[in-house]
Amino acid sequence: MDLHLRGKRVLITGASKGIGAAAAEAFAEEGAHLLLAARSGEALKPLADRLRAAHQIDATTSIVDLRKPEDVARLAKEAVDIDVLVNNAGDIPGGSIDKIDEAIWRHAWELKVFGYINLTRYIYAQMKAKGGGVIVNDIGAAGEKFDANYICGSAGNAALMAFTRALGGKSLAHNIRVVGINPGPVGTDRHVTLLKTRAMHEFGDESRYKEFQKSLPLGRPAHAREIGDLMAFLASDRAGYTSGVIYTVDGGISAGWG
Numbered sequence: 001m002d003l004h005l006r007g008k009r010v011l012i013t014g015a016s017k018g019i020g021a022a023a024a025e026a027f028a029e030e031g032a033h034l035l036l037a038a039r040s041g042e043a044l045k046p047l048a049d050r051l052r053a054a055h056q057i058d059a060t061t062s063i064v065d066l067r068k069p070e071d072v073a074r075l076a077k078e079a080v081d082i083d084v085l086v087n088n089a090g091d092i093p094g095g096s097i098d099k100i101d102e103a104i105w106r107h108a109w110e111l112k113v114f115g116y117i118n119l120t121r122y123i124y125a126q127m128k129a130k131g132g133g134v135i136v137n138d139i140g141a142a143g144e145k146f147d148a149n150y151i152c153g154s155a156g157n158a159a160l161m162a163f164t165r166a167l168g169g170k171s172l173a174h175n176i177r178v179v180g181i182n183p184g185p186v187g188t189d190r191h192v193t194l195l196k197t198r199a200m201h202e203f204g205d206e207s208r209y210k211e212f213q214k215s216l217p218l219g220r221p222a223h224a225r226e227i228g229d230l231m232a233f234l235a236s237d238r239a240g241y242t243s244g245v246i247y248t249v250d251g252g253i254s255a256g257w258g
Contacts, residue, residue: 003236006031009082010235011075013066013119014089016043018188019138022228023086024051024059030232033058035079038089039065066115067107076122081130084235085123087116088138092153094194100152113156117163124167124176132175134235137164138227139246141184145254157182161246168244177243179234184250185213185221217251 010027014020015036021043024034028051038044041063048059062078064071066089079085090112093104100108120135127133142150143157161180168178185191195209203211213220227249233239234247248254 001238003030003232003238005232005236008032008084008235009035009079010084010086011035011037011079011082011123012086012088013037013064013075013115014138016040016047018190019183019186019224019227020086020088021047022224023088023231024228025225026228026232027084027235028055028057028059030236031055031057032084032232035060035062035082037062037064037066037075039063066119067110069118072115072118072122076119076126079123080126082123082126083133085120085127085133085135086138086231086235087119087135089115090138091190092150092156094150095152096149097151105152108152109156112153113159116160120163120167120178124171124174127176128174133177135167135171135176135178136231136234137178137180138231139164139180139182141182141248141250141254143182144246144248145250164246165244170244172243177240179239179242179244180246181227181230181234182246182248182250182254183222183227184248184253185216186224186227187221188224191221217253217257222249222251 010032012020012023015024016038044061048061052059064075092108092112139160140157142154143161146154164180171178195212196206199209200206
């Protein structure tokens with residue numbers, strides 16, 4: 001299926017690895033031009049170089065920390081002509097209310113919650129001025145299936161779900177679509193690291209981390225590319241009447257799996 005994304009300009013934050021890198025692959029294969037943003041350039045530049053060579057697209061990079069207002073403003077200026085924004089940067093830690101103090105909580109939300117909101121504020125205004133666009137927020141299923149042991153993430157994701165629905169509910173008046181995706185477990189490096197830590201704690205052997213995946217739907221987490229492909233579809237005109245909604249991709253976990 002041709003998603004009609006060829007020549008579109010796409011900004012992806014948190015693009016150096018995981019879902020962000022998978023999204024970059026998906027958009028590049030559709031012929032979209034990329035602006036890839038992350039805090040570290042070590043993985044970002046090789047990714048951009050590879051996608052540029054493989055798909056004959058433009059792929060540029062921007063090293064930014066979205067916790068810093070000046071970096072957010074700079075990235076928005078670099079992205080003044082984009083058609084699609086994929087908000088993806090975030091690293092909210094696990095932990096219960098007694099483990100996550102105010103400093104940790106604020107640090108996490110400065111990137112995952114306020115980073116999304118602040119960048120969207122700039123980009124939405126730019127899209128409105130140029131006549132339209134699409135904003136895709138990568139949020140997380142903990143925002144709808146609450147977890148006391150991931151309380152900072154559950155609360156932050158729930159806030160971003162409300163933000164996405166509120167903004168996207170009226171945005172078509174400006175020819176802008178705002179949608180969200182709630183991935184459940186995704187087989188990224190972060191996911192594996194969390195499971196290895198749990199396996200070491202429970203079994204004394206981090207190599208047994210895959211035992212925790214056996215209870216998941218299909219016995220595995222989602223592939224990052226499954227999320228990236230959905231991002232590309234939702235950003236395309238094939239989903240042109242879709243705004244203000246959240247798509248959950250968790251194999252049915254939040255609907256009652258297990």
